[in-house]
Amino acid sequence: MNWLESLTLKSPAGFWNPLLWLLFLIIFAIIGYIIYSRGNKGYKPNTEQVKPFISGNAVEDIEQIRVRASDIYWGFIEALKGYYTILMRMHTGDMRDYVLWYLGVGAIILFILVGGV
Amino acid sequence: MIEHLPALMIAVPLFGAFTTPLLKKNYKAAAVWATLITAVTLGMSLLLVREVLIREIMVYVFGADKPTLVLPSGYRVPIRIIFEVDAMGALMALSATLMSFIGALYSYSHVRNETGLEKYYALLLLLEVGILGMVLTGDLFNLFVFLEIAGIAGSALVGFRNYRGEASEAGIKYLIVSSVASLMVLFSIGLLYGEYGNLNIAYLSTQIGFNTVDIIALGILFTSFAMKCGSVPTHHWVPDAYTEVPSGINPTLLVATYASLYALFRVSFSLFGKVSSEMSSVGWIMCVLGVLTMFIGVTMALVQKDVKRLMSYHAISQTGYMLLGVGVGLAVLNDPAKLAAFGRDAMAGGIFHIINHIIYKSLLLMTAGALFYVTGTRNLNEMGGLARKMPYTTVAFIVGAAAISGIPPFNGFASKFLIYETAYQLNPLLAIFAMVTSVLTLASFVKVFASAFLGPPVKEYENVREVPRSMVIAMIILAVLCILFGLFPNVVLDKLVYPAVDALLNLSGYQTWGGVL
Numbered sequence: 001m002n003w004l005e006s007l008t009l010k011s012p013a014g015f016w017n018p019l020l021w022l023l024f025l026i027i028f029a030i031i032g033y034i035i036y037s038r039g040n041k042g043y044k045p046n047t048e049q050v051k052p053f054i055s056g057n058a059v060e061d062i063e064q065i066r067v068r069a070s071d072i073y074w075g076f077i078e079a080l081k082g083y084y085t086i087l088m089r090m091h092t093g094d095m096r097d098y099v100l101w102y103l104g105v106g107a108i109i110l111f112i113l114v115g116g117v
Numbered sequence: 118m119i120e121h122l123p124a125l126m127i128a129v130p131l132f133g134a135f136t137t138p139l140l141k142k143n144y145k146a147a148a149v150w151a152t153l154i155t156a157v158t159l160g161m162s163l164l165l166v167r168e169v170l171i172r173e174i175m176v177y178v179f180g181a182d183k184p185t186l187v188l189p190s191g192y193r194v195p196i197r198i199i200f201e202v203d204a205m206g207a208l209m210a211l212s213a214t215l216m217s218f219i220g221a222l223y224s225y226s227h228v229r230n231e232t233g234l235e236k237y238y239a240l241l242l243l244l245e246v247g248i249l250g251m252v253l254t255g256d257l258f259n260l261f262v263f264l265e266i267a268g269i270a271g272s273a274l275v276g277f278r279n280y281r282g283e284a285s286e287a288g289i290k291y292l293i294v295s296s297v298a299s300l301m302v303l304f305s306i307g308l309l310y311g312e313y314g315n316l317n318i319a320y321l322s323t324q325i326g327f328n329t330v331d332i333i334a335l336g337i338l339f340t341s342f343a344m345k346c347g348s349v350p351t352h353h354w355v356p357d358a359y360t361e362v363p364s365g366i367n368p369t370l371l372v373a374t375y376a377s378l379y380a381l382f383r384v385s386f387s388l389f390g391k392v393s394s395e396m397s398s399v400g401w402i403m404c405v406l407g408v409l410t411m412f413i414g415v416t417m418a419l420v421q422k423d424v425k426r427l428m429s430y431h432a433i434s435q436t437g438y439m440l441l442g443v444g445v446g447l448a449v450l451n452d453p454a455k456l457a458a459f460g461r462d463a464m465a466g467g468i469f470h471i472i473n474h475i476i477y478k479s480l481l482l483m484t485a486g487a488l489f490y491v492t493g494t495r496n497l498n499e500m501g502g503l504a505r506k507m508p509y510t511t512v513a514f515i516v517g518a519a520a521i522s523g524i525p526p527f528n529g530f531a532s533k534f535l536i537y538e539t540a541y542q543l544n545p546l547l548a549i550f551a552m553v554t555s556v557l558t559l560a561s562f563v564k565v566f567a568s569a570f571l572g573p574p575v576k577e578y579e580n581v582r583e584v585p586r587s588m589v590i591a592m593i594i595l596a597v598l599c600i601l602f603g604l605f606p607n608v609v610l611d612k613l614v615y616p617a618v619d620a621l622l623n624l625s626g627y628q629t630w631g632g633v634l
Contacts, residue, residue, distance in 0.1 A: 006607060007605060007607055007608075008607065009531060009534070009535075009606050009607050009610065011462060011534060011535055011538045011539070012458060012459040012462055012538055012539060012542060013538050013541075013542075014538065016525075016530075016531065016534050016606075018525060018526035018530075018531070018603060018604045018605075018606070019604065021525050021526055022526060022604075065573075066501055066572040066573055067567070067568070067572070068497075068498040068568060069422045069497030069498050069500075069564060069565075069568035069569075070422050070497075070498055072564045072567065072568065073419060073420075073560065073564065076419070077419070077420055080416075083416070084416075084420065087413065087416065087417060090350065091353060091417070093353075093357075095289075095290055095293055097353070098290070098293075098294060098351070098353045098354060099293075099297060101350050101351050101353070102297060102298075102340065102344050102351050104350075105340055105343070105344075105350060105351055106301075106336065106337065106340035109336045109339055109340055109402060110332070110333060110336040110337075112398060112402060113332045113335065113336050113398065113399070114329065114332055114333075114336075
């Protein structure tokens with residue numbers, strides 16, 4: 001099939017055809033739907049069954065329990081605290097530092113190009 | 118008519134920029150006029166792309182009897198300003214005109230409550246002029262002039278909301294960074310002019326050696342353009358500028374950033390292409406900067422709570438992929454076997470990523486602008502449950518986020534796929550960093566999606582509605598492009614990207630102005 005081949009992106013070590021990928025996606029979606037449709041039919045919307053259950057405790061105001069952006073990935077950020085401390089020190093927001101970085105990088109690049117490394 | 122296209126590409130938006138202030142009393146007329154001008158320029162750039170794909174290189178000599186008269190009789194060197202447009206320049210021109218049009222369309226509603234809109238649209242068109250001049254010119258001094266035009270127009274637009282202290286600060290920072298970079302570019306142009314007595318890039322590339330003065334000029338040009346394209350560790354101005362600039366300007370400002378990346382590639386492949394054996398180390402510097410840029414950019418993005426600042430750090434991170442892709446090609450430029458095996462594909466990945474990134478990052482920044490438009494805040498901590506209220510913006514965001522994260526079948530995947538594979542062949546570590554960056558990018562956009570669009574509705578935003586139609590249309594156009602470029606990457610690669618790569622590699626064609634001599 002020439003048209004299919006013409007839509008195949010060939011790379012040095014493999015290939016990528018988005019239309020084939022879509023076809024597989026559809027097949028897997030159908031398989032997923034078949035598995036889903038054979039599931040438990042006991043679900044009853046608009047009953048006590050669908051309300052959140054937190055070990056029997058009363059559920060707080062729904063707005064109070066939303067996860068805010070600053071709390072997402074706090075573990076990741078905490079684990080990389082040392083790395084982030086250095087990064088934050090780099091980002092002072094001071095214009096003079098921006099120019100210093102430029103001069104520093106320029107000096108290193110010139111040093112490499114002139115034959116220092 | 119067609120032969121005058123390169124000049125008209127500058128003349129039409131310049132005419133628009135000078136006439137827009139005449140519509141001071143009617144902001145709607147100014148907006149429509151600017152949109153019309155950008156649409157006409159977009160049409161011309163499509164014609165230009167078609168012409169360049171046929172002729173390979175288009176030359177326009179200003180002030181000559183014929184636009185292609187590079188060397189009048191009796192002259193051995195070019196003396197006039199010459200525009201030299203190859204497929205790489207045409208590709209960038211198409212990106213610039215498309216994004217200016219989308220930006221003007223989006224701005225119609227987005228900034229309608231601001232004052233001084235005739236200046237806003239005039240500056241938008243001037244910014245477009247600056248970018249187009251940079252990517253079409255074949256003259257080094259001309260490049261500096263257009264770099265300055267883009268820098269001044271860009272800084273005025275960054276500080277456009279001057280009633281906000283942060284916007285004024287960001288505008289001044291952008292102006293200073295642009296001035297420092299431009300001055301140093303001018304200094305290195307002066308070095309080359311002093312040595313060779315000419316400013317034409319094609320002519321200079323036939324003469325250039327690799328003596329100490331040339332190396333100093335190369336180093337300064339490299340560092341200056343690297344700073345202007347937002348490469349780490351000279352990237353600090355990017356989050357300030359992208360965050361404060363109105364979202365309708367973000368697409369054009371993004372292309373302005375990549376016009377500097379284009380200049381970096383032009384210097385590396387065309388101006389210094391003759392000394393390809395010496396350029397391997399420059400390629401490696403580009404690769405290392407690329408890896409640093411992508412990784413530091415994404416890790417900084419992960420901790421942001423300002424939605425536009427977060428996306429700005431991602432813009433930095435994605436620039437790393439482009440530097441890596443083209444850097445791999447430059448590193449193996451003097452090895453024909455490796456260049457054919459993976460170098461050319463690496464460059465294609467890098468250049469394809471420029472177009473893809475311009476499309477999906479513009480889309481994402483516009484969705485951030487839409488969030489700001491309805492909520493009045495950019496703080497993700499204060500948002501929530503907006504998917505129900507803003508369905509079109511939500512879909513546009515999902516498409517943009519999937520594309521930037523490299524999820525198939527969106528456009529970001531196709532270019533990243535080429536970069537991963539080819540970078541792996543140069544050094545596996547480069548590809549590992551690129552893939553880890555993609556994972557972190559996805560994580561970061563999951564955070565934005567979860568905090569702004571999902572979750573329970575926030576009381577303050579009970580009555581918000583979807584953004585106006587012109588903003589939705591602009592976002593939908595870009596979302597459709599993300600999908601189309603992802604589903605049919607080969608069409609874009611064959612028609613636009615590989616011709617651009619081959620144009621960069623075809624040094625002899627560039628040196629002879631496409632064979633017009």
